[in-house]
Amino acid sequence: MKFDISFYMNKKVFLTGHTGFKGSWLCKMLSGAGAIVTGYSLEPPTEPSLFGIAEIEKDIHSIIGDIRDYKTMKSTFDAAQPEIVLHLAAQPIVRDSYKDPSYTYETNVMGTVNILECVRNNRCVRSFLNVTTDKVYLNKEWHWGYRENEELDGYDPYSNSKSCSELVTHSYKNSFFSDSQVAISTARAGNVIGGGDFANDRIIPDCIRAAMKHEDIIVRNPFSTRPYQHVLEPLYAYLMIASKQYEDVEYADWYNVGPDDADCFQTGALVDLFVKAWGEGIKWESRYDGGPHEANFLKLDCSKIKAVFGWYPSWNLETAIQKTVEWSKCWATGGRVRECMEKQIKEFFNSIA
Numbered sequence: 001m002k003f004d005i006s007f008y009m010n011k012k013v014f015l016t017g018h019t020g021f022k023g024s025w026l027c028k029m030l031s032g033a034g035a036i037v038t039g040y041s042l043e044p045p046t047e048p049s050l051f052g053i054a055e056i057e058k059d060i061h062s063i064i065g066d067i068r069d070y071k072t073m074k075s076t077f078d079a080a081q082p083e084i085v086l087h088l089a090a091q092p093i094v095r096d097s098y099k100d101p102s103y104t105y106e107t108n109v110m111g112t113v114n115i116l117e118c119v120r121n122n123r124c125v126r127s128f129l130n131v132t133t134d135k136v137y138l139n140k141e142w143h144w145g146y147r148e149n150e151e152l153d154g155y156d157p158y159s160n161s162k163s164c165s166e167l168v169t170h171s172y173k174n175s176f177f178s179d180s181q182v183a184i185s186t187a188r189a190g191n192v193i194g195g196g197d198f199a200n201d202r203i204i205p206d207c208i209r210a211a212m213k214h215e216d217i218i219v220r221n222p223f224s225t226r227p228y229q230h231v232l233e234p235l236y237a238y239l240m241i242a243s244k245q246y247e248d249v250e251y252a253d254w255y256n257v258g259p260d261d262a263d264c265f266q267t268g269a270l271v272d273l274f275v276k277a278w279g280e281g282i283k284w285e286s287r288y289d290g291g292p293h294e295a296n297f298l299k300l301d302c303s304k305i306k307a308v309f310g311w312y313p314s315w316n317l318e319t320a321i322q323k324t325v326e327w328s329k330c331w332a333t334g335g336r337v338r339e340c341m342e343k344q345i346k347e348f349f350n351s352i353a
Helices: 021-032 070-080 094-099 101-120 157-176 203-212 232-247 267-278 303-309 317-332 337-351
Strands: 012-016 036-041 061-064 084-087 127-131 183-189 191-193 217-219 225-230 254-257 264-266 284-286
Touching: 012 021, 012 070, 021 036, 021 232, 021 337, 036 070, 070 101, 084 101, 084 232, 094 101, 094 157, 101 127, 101 157, 127 157, 127 232, 157 183, 183 232, 191 317, 203 217, 203 267, 203 317, 217 267, 225 232, 225 267, 225 317, 232 254, 232 303, 232 337, 254 303, 264 267, 267 284, 267 317, 317 337
Parallel strands: 012 036, 012 084, 036 061, 084 127, 127 183, 183 254, 191 225, 217 284
Antiparallel strands: 225 264
């Protein structure tokens, strides 16, 4: 299903987590569609950052603040008077959640409470989407995808805190919005890749850092399986869900957003694709570093979003890797990354059936 992105023309959108990797791409999509975007987030989580490199602050109204600080966020929210709220802010790294579980829970759980309190105490909002993760499910290492009605119980502090964020959203929907016209949904997305991700402990950023230094790529667990997809895939789905439930509250629900089975790759196979796309004779080696527990096999069943909206992924994993390498080489050679982002967004929209 191809929805009309011009829906967002002059719509007031409040976006948490706008300085992050996904948030920066989403800002670019929304500003390109003519939306009036207010972003609320901490400073960019990495240096360098996509937010800084691509000068995203030119495109939106950016407020630097902590989602744990309800008073400041509410003041920003009240001034923005948004019609649509997209909640992406989070502590998103599994390994970091082991290092600082308290901060992870404060951010991912109470941050969700705070943004929902802003929505509850304003009459302007018609559509709210909480972006969580594929890791919210109780992982039984099944070789089939988890569906939206499966049990929520993430293992590590990050995954578990996002399970809690889901449950908080469910409770608020039932307790405060059941008879209102505010549409409340969550979207559980798989692993995303794309140009401008500089996070630690993510495989593609690790690949890019090694390739730029002409070093071997170190892979912790080449046999772990994840649902990889280009970052524009779930962002498009988020915008579609938020727009459709804005028009009809009956669309409000819980949705998995992930690739088709063919793009649920083992990490080693993913790195093989990267090595092929990057060239320059780079190679990788497996080296387990004895880190904390992470799921070995994870896949989503996306039948629901396909049935409800007619949504299907547009770029396969090989294309996603190629686009990621294209952006990264543009940046590495001092190219115009804003133009590269705009070009790739246009190419993505043109590829949608």
